[in-house]
Amino acid sequence: MNRAIIVGNRAKKAVLRAVEEIEPWLAERAEVRVDLNLDSPVLAGEVDFALVLGGDGSVLGAARKLAPQGVPLLGINVGKFGFLTESTVDDYKAVLTDVLEGRYTAAERMMLACVLERDGEEVLSTVALNDAVVSRTALSRIITIDFHVDGELVTTYRSDGLIVATPVGSTAHSLASGGPIVHPDMDAIVVTPISPHTLSNRPLVLPGHLKVTLEAREWAQRPALTVDGQVNRELREGDLVRVQRAPKPLKLIQTGRNVFFETLRSKLDWRGQPRYVK
Amino acid sequence: MNRAIIVGNRAKKAVLRAVEEIEPWLAERAEVRVDLNLDSPVLAGEVDFALVLGGDGSVLGAARKLAPQGVPLLGINVGKFGFLTESTVDDYKAVLTDVLEGRYTAAERMMLACVLERDGEEVLSTVALNDAVVSRTALSRIITIDFHVDGELVTTYRSDGLIVATPVGSTAHSLASGGPIVHPDMDAIVVTPISPHTLSNRPLVLPGHLKVTLEAREWAQRPALTVDGQVNRELREGDLVRVQRAPKPLKLIQTGRNVFFETLRSKLDWRGQPRYVK
Amino acid sequence: MNRAIIVGNRAKKAVLRAVEEIEPWLAERAEVRVDLNLDSPVLAGEVDFALVLGGDGSVLGAARKLAPQGVPLLGINVGKFGFLTESTVDDYKAVLTDVLEGRYTAAERMMLACVLERDGEEVLSTVALNDAVVSRTALSRIITIDFHVDGELVTTYRSDGLIVATPVGSTAHSLASGGPIVHPDMDAIVVTPISPHTLSNRPLVLPGHLKVTLEAREWAQRPALTVDGQVNRELREGDLVRVQRAPKPLKLIQTGRNVFFETLRSKLDWRGQPRYVK
């Protein structure tokens, strides 16, 4: 692990300050390349890991580029503790020392392959670390989505939208919409409707090998596809959104500092003394 | 009750057929005027009631025009049973006979007055029978809304949107988003966040005399106001959405055929033999 | 307001310490009687207010005895901030000075009258400030409850139990079971099923003047009635639990220190900077 690439959001001053501090320190100990926006393609053989400086949003963006290349990712948060970052910037020396000296594991985090198919052709093909969401962009009305699993029509959702999430994504938009917290080690697809009008349309957890297809059926609401909250496409009549497990998972470098249940307690206020309604 | 106006959605064939059948029958028994779109203003002194032929959506549209004039509304559904319609078209003779002969009550249904205030001026002022919703129109990201009650900042919601509903509207978008079912006789304002990211942001039921204000705080998501799912305005920075009880309620004519709990059982599948998970 | 009775849980040392400190201070300024358990009946003409030293649980117990007599109640919390207490003990001098000098309001909090009727006779009759709950006492199986409103069978719940709550009680067991937060000024009855097996059985908010009746229909689960979590009775076949608004509300003394929305923010972690899922 002695070839690193540093990635981050160059629009954020805190990120630039972190780069200024960490890059020289790391350059004394490893080959370092800085490509904040990942403008050039990164190949697996060229770097041993990518250091993402930023929050969970930056990790999402980097993961979509790095995971398909098999490049492991280490997240160091310039702000607060996150689900996907291993530590905050205060702690970078200890974390990086561990990584450089081999004291880490590369946890695999399932990703989703999302394809937007129009007239039999792929007009978008990307991966997602959190989720693919079909929702309306027009004003406050419900959309209708046929939901298929391995070719079988499971149900027709009438809702504000439908979220197809990874276990990692289960604590993001899906959780806010009533979905369960799914352990990130799992191989699972979480399907959570947003404000479903059929009240028994509860969240579904499916095995990772199943293939799901979403087909919007009404167009006045201008349904659109959003991947990880970052990639967007408006849908047209007849479009199919196909989602399945991506061929390669994300390799997330862990040194044991950020543990799933601890993050839950912290982020969802489960920590220490539980809080009571009364 | 011998002066009626017939209202409905002229784009629907079933409505036109219903008008063709009901108008002559009613004309033999009362003064009838047909103005499907309510193109001319209707004044309280001119008609005794409006007969709305259509579903709950048509009642919503008509109510926003008729309630401020104090004109009572009778809904006859050309499709299925609805929350706001008194009967289906099969039963129109019995219902209208009851109404013409005085065997009815005029239930009062609270409405909301919604004002969009920009730079101190009212750029939209309307009433709502169901709800006023502030939600995003851009793609799948959360919006931030400061929520005030009688001038006090209650909380800042980070969510897909915020619904302010009447009791009548509690069984529409608010229910799908996790809100309670509020009896339509009540004088109450229901506040339900859509996919709130603070998991303890549960739906609120407030007394009808309180005044609520919504102020969006981030603009990348292009938040918009939607009233009854039918009136829309994009919001700009600094806009205030003020919602309070409308001065006049809707007068909804009831002959006893459509009773609230019966509609619940039917619409939500609570009827007859309850359905079990297992 | 110069005749007070001091009430509290004598099993708690913090309460006894608070009595030792507050009683002499108050005795210099008013007539004071101490009856921690309310062993003697308290009549409206004899005292001007009751000072309850303790948490929300102590207020619940005192309210059931004091509200029917019309005696106003002032709660001072010996522990943390509560929904029903006006301040913590640190602040007692300021609060009591305000009360003694007339700078207070007596907010009315709706209570429920709960009657357990067996073979046409009342075998229990009490009031509730929070809720009346019918639930199982036998092991983990669902119970079946016929739920009537003003004599009409609304639905048959199959669930772990059914909660009938006041607005004050809406933030207790009902909230934990998915019910809405109802503003304490309202005149409303909240009906929330616990783990309902019909997934569309959502919480109901009814006008305060309606009368509800619960009748358990299966007996293997040994259903029981619990009032405010403090009064319990096992139910027998044919028993009816009748719940309606109590004739007298609780008069809760408020000096403006504890405001509803502030308590919400504090208790539900809505305060200050909202907490995000991600």
Next chain:
Amino acid sequence: MNRAIIVGNRAKKAVLRAVEEIEPWLAERAEVRVDLNLDSPVLAGEVDFALVLGGDGSVLGAARKLAPQGVPLLGINVGKFGFLTESTVDDYKAVLTDVLEGRYTAAERMMLACVLERDGEEVLSTVALNDAVVSRTALSRIITIDFHVDGELVTTYRSDGLIVATPVGSTAHSLASGGPIVHPDMDAIVVTPISPHTLSNRPLVLPGHLKVTLEAREWAQRPALTVDGQVNRELREGDLVRVQRAPKPLKLIQTGRNVFFETLRSKLDWRGQPRYVK
């Protein structure tokens, strides 16, 4: 597949009628033994499959005895369609012919091993096809449960109870308490609190290889353990409830008549035309 044992609830007349009809028919085609209560132990080498006549409850009871022996189970429902039964009794000839002639698959359904440990000794050890639940038996008050995963204290739940379910059990008590629907092919443990007082305590889905431990911490509520709603034990101070994947899954015989999503649509009213709130 020519040695069968017939199992069922002898207290139900419909079961006895089904036995009378099916036993002779099956005896002409296979070796049949009838042991409705499974009074004698069934060994894997002695029978090829068990035919359970009854509903999901009967399958639960039989599975706890048969799965540890590796005996495959075929459920035929004497009432309605169930999640665990392959067909209703009307269809028995076709189903059994398929099974006898080898046209079936034996789906594996994860089970839980539940141990109640007291003072270091196992006082109960059983398996569960649906769930292990720790809940109160005393009246309406919350219980406190420390929840550990692989030895780590995840959180302390204050709730009416805590459900640890299999994927099969996810559509039973867990679903009623707000848990997700987990596909029965999965290897997962679902942890769902009942009416949790910390509102962010959402349902958890864990990988099947993790070991969970529940320890009640307050005793006034007389917490108890219930397995599959059929086996009960009161808990004492210091008791540990240990739950993990059972060494052997249930082998459930499937001929393709009862498919998971179809059962969902039917049981949860997702079928055919979806039902709308409005």
